[in-house]
Amino acid sequence: MSKKKNTLLVSCEEAKHICDKMQYGEATLLERLKLRFRIMWCRATKSYSKKNSDLTQLCKKAKIKTLDQEKKVAMKRKIDDFS
């Protein structure tokens, strides 16, 4: 395991994991380097990375809003009261 961590070569799963982290800006510099390195020759990682960043952008663009938890609880209470 320790040997794996030191090399630049990462498995596809690990690369995807790094890619997920990167969408939230939580990947370290070394990790990003590893991902870049794998993207150079691995098509699966490349397409995953592309789709993943697309998804992040779509989510940002859509500006989805969610109701506050408190308001949801209040709504639930009202519904319970009624029925």
Add this chain to the structure above:
Amino acid sequence: MILKKPKEHDISFSPNLNLHLAKVLFKLFILHLKETITTVPKHKLNPSKWVDLYADYLYNYTISRVNDTIIAEDLVQDTFLAGLKSAENFKGEAAERTWLISILKRKIIDHYRKINSNKGKAEVKMDLNFDSEQEGSWLEQKVADNYDLNAEDALQNKELGLAIQDCLTKLPKKQAEVFIKKTIQGMDTEDICKELNITASNLWVIIHRARTNLMECLENNWYKNE
């Protein structure tokens, strides 16, 4: 010419009588089945789950049409209450969400009616000073709607929001919960882990699954329409 009489089938002597009868009975049975399937309601209302399942979807739907978060909240609330009141009228033909949306649509229209009647009163009171040399004193500009120039772009984004929301509802509950907390509400990994009592690696696995599912869903629903 003498026309030959068409041969009459004497059913009672037909050797295929049993087979024939069986076929007829079978058809009747199928018809009966079809009828019972269509008359039994496919969907049932479950008000206690409404908030968890549909509140966010309805909320986004309303925001894209009303453009005001507080009014949107009220409208969603009203929709749920109206749904409860008319729950008896629910025939079970449409899915729960479709039914709620149809109520919400009426609520939104009512809301605009209210606003419009207020607008009408305001127009009467408005004084038009034609003497002023100010540009833009036209009535048209005073009651202009506040759509901006990139309205089409905004519209597309709203549709996108609903498409994502739609895909989110198809996800398993846990995945959707974690994804929303992390991506849309922007919570920290640690906080989510504490709240849901899971480990960090566990969280990333859930996020990964959610993202893969979402990508697939959006590919089918969003990119195809574009």
